[in-house]
Amino acid sequence: MALFILIFFTLMAAAGWLATLNTGSVVFYLTRDTSFDLSLTALILFSTALGGIVVIISLGLREIKNVFLNWKETRQKKRYAQVDIYYTDAINAYLAKRYRDATSVFKKILSLDPNHYDTLLRLGKIYRIERNFNEAIRLHRKARSQDDQKIEVLLALSHDLQDAERYEEAMQFLKEVIALDGTNLTALLQLRDLSIQLQHWDEVHMLQEKVLKLHLSDEDKKKEEMTFLGVKYELGKQLLQKEETSAARRHFKSAIKLDRSFLPAHIGLGDTYFYEGNTKVAAALLEKSFEMTGDLILLLRLEDFFIETGEPDRILKIYHQAILKDVQSIVLKFYLGKLYYRLEMIDDAFDTLSEIEAHVESFPDLHKILGNIHVRRGDLAFAVDSFKKGLKLKNRVLIPFYCSNCDFHTVEWSGRCGRCGRWNSYVATPILVDKAGNRGLELSPYNAPMVKEHA
Template structure:
């Protein structure tokens, strides 16, 4: 339509030019410059102007069409390139998910050869190298990605993971601190910084991060869980101060842990050890006895027994056991513990009379069988002693460990405030003896797990 309109306009202009030329036949003097001039008839001048205008219009429309063609060509090339890059990326990701690592690396490297600044490819390829334990290459790729997009939190988290897996913990913490510069209350960054400090026994630093985490706007459920972690960290900080001899600070942290959780046994035990370190043995005994009354946990009984024997007051320990049995006279663990104390005090008849009532008790530690065999020997009944030992040897399951984690079922030979396998605090408990079967909670204990790579938390005052 535009073309016909343009042709019609051109014809009308020519007709008008001829018509006005007949009316104005005289030539016109046209000056081309100050010194140059020429005579031109009006018809020729008008036709020349029309021709010049038409040529300008043709050039204008032609250039526009050429520009559109060039832009379309560039867009097509760009789209084809993006499709090729996307194809390489999709193939690399799918190969990575299928554990075809070599193919995944090849596809992503082809992508980066075409587009060295592709953030997604740098991230994915770095993650693959980290998974394959090529930490230096993973770090190099993620550092390049960070240089291209410094505020990208996903890049910073990936870089921190590379450094952490490479055991470059301080650099990992710095990468996570960079996350906090962009998001000061980011819980993921705080969690990971805290866990790195815990892994390296930096309890004071972990405690400081935990304080920040509790102010990070967590949900009520998360806050309750993190308060439990805070309790454990306060205990660990107190334990470190105790080992260094800074008793005032140790006391403060133990008390704060107990305030957060009245049933937190490690802090109560640590507080008693602190009193012993100060030479306040009576106060330590009173503290542990009150803790036993409040919690009913047999851990305190063994410590009380050792302490009262050291004080030369076994009668106090006998009193505690007898009071406890008066409240729960069917508790086999109390009877076994009192019988063992009788045996330690050379009260042979009392030990024999009490432990004889535990016939058929499945003691996971094997202590009952050993003591009964010794008692029979002391009484001159070697045959019965041999029968007891034979019974122990014929057990379907060998004697095990006296403690098990109530969270992950890790079995331990000594009590500690924190499970070496799962890292939780206040979860190691006595495997209780029972009649006619395996001890409790040994029935619920699965195959022993290997300790977690975090170091243990045993301290001089913790072993039973």
Template structure:
């Protein structure tokens, strides 16, 4: 306004303005300037308030979206915790609530798929996990669960294809490689399973590499057993030799290799294998197998010699000394059997074998009453095997030997103990 008054006072000549082709008006120069000035102020104010309005709207919208997203995450987390606690009914409710807020929430869709698979509705699980995969093509979790669905449906080819797709996304991650290996084992495709396990060994972190190498040895052993069951004795022999080259402590392989040699008519190699096996493992089980092979050939003196040899290798092993006493009894050398029994410190006096040997010695020395007493003690324990087995990994007990612990699945972990 100050500018308007100033220009008016100066009485500057009016400015002609054409407002229509034939109409012209004259205005003081101060009026257009005032109009221009006033219009600019209004424009600036409108722009300011518009920007402020839009910013407020965006902030409100973002706040609402953030609040909804947080709510979805809260519902999903609660559902996931319920699923972890095996409360699948409650978990399903929370997953559905999350999806009511966000229909494309992939984790909740995956969670529902897991519940469907748990309930045996595998086809529904496949649909849900396929939907999650469609929403997020890079969702490793969706793909892994879809692979598990196909395994449950025994569609192993599809499962392998899905896990290979996961490998394409994550590369050197172990889980998809392990699942492919497990599928190949389930379908008894040992050759491909071994190849898969070799890949696992190559990518396993240092802390897990030893375990995976042991698994590779176990798979090679299983493949050899499969060949043995199919009557492919020479292939089985070569496979078992490969196992022992990889792990010279693998007790089941020595036992099976000795069996294979026996079946192809090479008892001499059976005995050599078991001698080598005991040197490597100091396993009582291998020693007992050696006794069995020699006894079958009627070479009882060699049984004694082998136990004496084993005693020299393991002079503090009382089980070997007890077995040597038994070997002496079997060749009627009761004096040496008595010497071995008397040298024990009593830690094996509770065992069935101890009472049997004591009874045989007393019988051989014509101490019939004492012999009957010892046999009676042995009979009290006859429900128990002389040899039982304890897993060095989990502590599980078994009265039968197998290459793999039935309790924890660990290979080459059963150790023989007298009972």
């Protein structure tokens, strides 16, 4: 500015000196009718002065603008500094689970910066924890509007909607995550689990294939492979219900090829042949599957089948062959005795079950059947004694199937536990205690505290 003033006065001095050399004048018109004479020197001085004023005003405005911008920047820096302080306090409260304090501070941040992304994300999570789902969704949608490519906020929105039981909407956000990152394990597993819940087995199968292609630990790999078997079974079962037997059979066979001991697939394949009317093929398949796996559930299904078709001799032969391979199996002998009783072969049932009774301390199902046999034979005193033994475990009625994972009991077999959701976990082994106090099964659920029985 000082330099400009110096230049201005220098020009004024030069203009004065030129005025002494140029004494002429010009006519200066303001309008057509208004004019006046103006010396050349005055014209030069006026033009120079006008230009100087314009320059001064321009410089002044620029300075004012700079001052305003500096003031605004300083204020913004102070606000950001305050936001950082607030955010640190809010995060400390959040991590300490002092959600009320955290919420109060987060709200202060939003009053200073309504679009603070991290605050919108964390405050939304607090509202979700407090089950205020609408507010959680609102805040997370606002965070998403700033950057719709951020996976973290898409997962947060999916979580909000899942907790709000708006599953279809939640699935859409998970699909967006997978579209951005096809290897995102969290999104794949959540979308798979939601699809399982909604029984969209085609989509579950596709998602599980993607999961198995990812790098997983050995433990997780084994777990996901078992899930894949279960998904194949469920998809096959769903296709069978739709009468698409060829496709159903293909999935059951695929599961068996992956794991020959996966019982649900064997039963599903047998059910497919039964549905098609190929009963002999179905029975032969279940027999072969029993020889392969030794699973008692298959034996029980064969028992029902052969009794229904009027061929009890075949199931008796299978029992006898199985016992010859495992002469110490109390469980096999019990089921054989129960079959004799079912077939009204009372003496054979009594002989078989009495042999078992000598080796067990407590076997409620056995004692109840023996009690009924004694009643039918007229031995009421022995019947009472057997019934008392059968009621020893507080009248607990044991039912055929239980889940070896969570001890869920049910009278209906299923490929998947109705409580814990694990596939291939049902066991058809009665619970017994031998004379030495040992449980009948090493993995018996009675090794753990009893839980409420389920029908």
